[in-house]
Amino acid sequence: MEYTVQKLGNLAGISTRTLRYYDEIGLLKPARKSSSGYRIYGQQEVDKLQQILFYRELGLDLEHIKNIVNDPGFSSSQALEEHREKLLAKRLQLDLLISNVEKTISATEGESIMADKEKFQGFKQQLVEDNEKQYGDEIRGKYGDDLVDRSNAKMLNMSEEKYQEFIRLEQQVLDQLEEALRTGDPSSEAAQQTADLHRRWLGFTWPTYSKDAHMGLAEMYVADDRFAAYYDKVEPGAAQFLRDAIEVYTAQQ
Amino acid sequence: MEYTVQKLGNLAGISTRTLRYYDEIGLLKPARKSSSGYRIYGQQEVDKLQQILFYRELGLDLEHIKNIVNDPGFSSSQALEEHREKLLAKRLQLDLLISNVEKTISATEGESIMADKEKFQGFKQQLVEDNEKQYGDEIRGKYGDDLVDRSNAKMLNMSEEKYQEFIRLEQQVLDQLEEALRTGDPSSEAAQQTADLHRRWLGFTWPTYSKDAHMGLAEMYVADDRFAAYYDKVEPGAAQFLRDAIEVYTAQQ
DNA sequence: ACTTGACCTTGACGCAACGTCAAGGTGTAA
DNA sequence: TTACACCTTGACGTTGCGTCAAGGTCAAGT
Numbered sequence: 001m002e003y004t005v006q007k008l009g010n011l012a013g014i015s016t017r018t019l020r021y022y023d024e025i026g027l028l029k030p031a032r033k034s035s036s037g038y039r040i041y042g043q044q045e046v047d048k049l050q051q052i053l054f055y056r057e058l059g060l061d062l063e064h065i066k067n068i069v070n071d072p073g074f075s076s077s078q079a080l081e082e083h084r085e086k087l088l089a090k091r092l093q094l095d096l097l098i099s100n101v102e103k104t105i106s107a108t109e110g111e112s113i114m115a116d117k118e119k120f121q122g123f124k125q126q127l128v129e130d131n132e133k134q135y136g137d138e139i140r141g142k143y144g145d146d147l148v149d150r151s152n153a154k155m156l157n158m159s160e161e162k163y164q165e166f167i168r169l170e171q172q173v174l175d176q177l178e179e180a181l182r183t184g185d186p187s188s189e190a191a192q193q194t195a196d197l198h199r200r201w202l203g204f205t206w207p208t209y210s211k212d213a214h215m216g217l218a219e220m221y222v223a224d225d226r227f228a229a230y231y232d233k234v235e236p237g238a239a240q241f242l243r244d245a246i247e248v249y250t251a252q253q
Numbered sequence: 254m255e256y257t258v259q260k261l262g263n264l265a266g267i268s269t270r271t272l273r274y275y276d277e278i279g280l281l282k283p284a285r286k287s288s289s290g291y292r293i294y295g296q297q298e299v300d301k302l303q304q305i306l307f308y309r310e311l312g313l314d315l316e317h318i319k320n321i322v323n324d325p326g327f328s329s330s331q332a333l334e335e336h337r338e339k340l341l342a343k344r345l346q347l348d349l350l351i352s353n354v355e356k357t358i359s360a361t362e363g364e365s366i367m368a369d370k371e372k373f374q375g376f377k378q379q380l381v382e383d384n385e386k387q388y389g390d391e392i393r394g395k396y397g398d399d400l401v402d403r404s405n406a407k408m409l410n411m412s413e414e415k416y417q418e419f420i421r422l423e424q425q426v427l428d429q430l431e432e433a434l435r436t437g438d439p440s441s442e443a444a445q446q447t448a449d450l451h452r453r454w455l456g457f458t459w460p461t462y463s464k465d466a467h468m469g470l471a472e473m474y475v476a477d478d479r480f481a482a483y484y485d486k487v488e489p490g491a492a493q494f495l496r497d498a499i500e501v502y503t504a505q506q
Numbered sequence: 507a508c509t510t511g512a513c514c515t516t517g518a519c520g521c522a523a524c525g526t527c528a529a530g531g532t533g534t535a536a
Numbered sequence: 537t538t539a540c541a542c543c544t545t546g547a548c549g550t551t552g553c554g555t556c557a558a559g560g561t562c563a564a565g566t
Contacts, residue, residue, distance in 0.1 A: 001482065001485050001486065001489055004513080004514075005513090005514075006512095006513070006514085011482050015553080015554080016514090017552095017553060017554065017555080018552080018553065018554095020515090020516090020553095021552070021553060025552095034514095034561095036514075036515085036560075036561055036562085037514075037515060037516095037560085037561090038513090038514055038515080038561085039514085039515090043486060046482065057353070058350065058353055058354050058357065059350050059354070061551075061552090062551085062552075063551095077358065080354060080357060080358050081358060083354060084351065084354050084355060084358060087347065087350060087351045087354060088351065090347060091344065091347050091348070091351065094340065094343060094344050094347060095344070097311065097312050097340060098337065098340045098341065098344065100310070100311055101311050101312070101333060101336060101337050101340060102337060104311065104333060105330065105333050105334060105337060229254060229264050229299065232254050233254065233296060236254060257542080257543075258542090258543075259541095259542070259543085268524080268525080269542095269543090270523095270524060270525065270526080271523080271524065271525095273524095273544090273545090274523070274524060278523095287532095287543095289531075289532055289533085289543075289544085290531090290532095290543075290544060290545095291532085291542090291543055291544080292543085292544090314522075314523090315522080315523075316522095
């Protein structure tokens with residue numbers, strides 16, 4: 001039996017465009033071309049197409065399929081195994097996505113205040129992850145894996161009331177920082193109060209306190225644009241000012 | 254604070270190209286442009302970007318995000334709910350994919366004969382599904398839902414030994430059909446034997462036998478290119494011949 | 507012989523969300 | 537002034553086709 005594009009397309013349940021495309025990328029070439037240039041497929045091509053569609057159903061991309069069906073020596077089992085890994089990873093990601101979306105939905109239902117909170121939570125979580133990626137090794141090297149992990153866990157599992165307190169305190173730090181900035185002096189009473197508030201604020205997310213870690217974080221506030229921006233919202237230079245205040249604070253205690 | 258593309262990019266952890274793109278599609282436009290044409294973003298834009306990235310993390314496409322962040326009246330909860338449905342559907346599909354890939358892998362491990370078998374299984378399954386889509390209503394209307402469902406279930410759950418028999422019988426049908434074709438007569442002994450073999454072959458997948466259903470399937474062999482192609486592999490016209498033989502067979506019994 | 511109408515061809519744009527050059531203007535520190 | 541980092545717009549590439557568009561081919565009916 002010989003088939004033109006449409007015949008084969010109907011047979012296999014695919015469009016003629018798809019067959020032209022497969023020809024174009026060398027995945028499935030017709031057995032021959034008629035005198036007028038028509039693509040003519042034979043039985044071998046039908047069989048091969050069946051293989052191709054089988055692997056396509058499994059979600060492999062055409063480049064891999066090309067290798068599998070054209071190169072008999074190609075390890076299709078290895079390709080499938082790799083493909084499986086990719087799919088599993090994709091599912092993990094998808095599960096995470098779904099749980100995040102659901103969390104967001106249930107938060108949105110509970111009024112917009114909660115929505116903001118959840119948004120912030122998500123943002124925090126992302127911050128933690130980003131931070132982990134960028135500074136993870138460094139901080140872990142300095143303060144140990146355990147501290148970092150416990151800090152993250154503590155933040156993400158905070159209770160509702162604690163969270164409200166945490167938020168209030170955060171705002172207080174910002175307010176106090178604004179006032180302290182007007183003194184222009186990092187060792188002023190207002191500035192030192194800011195540093196103290198900041199220390200208490202840290203208590204919500206850090207399992208233990210140490211001057212070194214406190215100072216290290218302060219340094220990061222000026223080194224990392226993302227943190228700097230958070231405090232510079234108050235006023236440009238606020239992050240630097242806070243860092244200086246904390247330097248005095250940690251030296252005094 | 255004001256930000257150029259790179260500053261904002263670093264702050265948010267995205268590329269400048271992404272910011273240009275968001276500007277281009279009207280998702281996030283800079284607060285203003287400097288005299289030399291530089292994009293300048295302000296605090297509002299930073300906040301908006303944060304929202305955008307939050308929803309992006311949840312996997313929403315930019316078009317939806319645009320609606321959510323630009324149109325305050327837009328129901329973000331509805332968008333999220335729809336998004337959730339889509340994700341769940343995706344996960345179902347993914348689960349199915351993974352199970353198919355794993356089946357294929359374990360089949361491939363048990364030697365290439367098994368690989369062929371599984372491939373065929375998959376193909377059959379697809380055939381059943383396709384067929385269901387195309388003729389489902391029609392057949393179901395004619396013979397009842399139950400018969401169709403049970404036929405599918407029977408085929409997909411066939412035991413290993415049964416399956417081997419099934420395969421052998423299938424080959425016998427084809428061999429016998431080839432021989433019968435040489436007689437050129439659908440009522441010949443050879444042709445009637447073919448029809449009988451075909452009947453027995455059906456017994457493997459059909460829960461009950463009826464002449465009507467047998468004849469109906471034979472009609473489908475010539476009506477549907479996919480089935481026709483399967484038998485026309487033997488020789489062009491084989492499907493038609495088989496149909497004719499079955500017509501005689503069912504009339505005689 | 508001529509006209510439909512169904513089939514075939516190649517070519518090229520569109521899709522989502524950017525990555526990645528390329529060519530050229532701008533800002534600033536040495 | 538020279539370097540160098542930063543900015544701009546423009547445009548192609550990615551994946552797997554869908555969807556026209558403009559134009560040949562083939563069998564059937566008139």
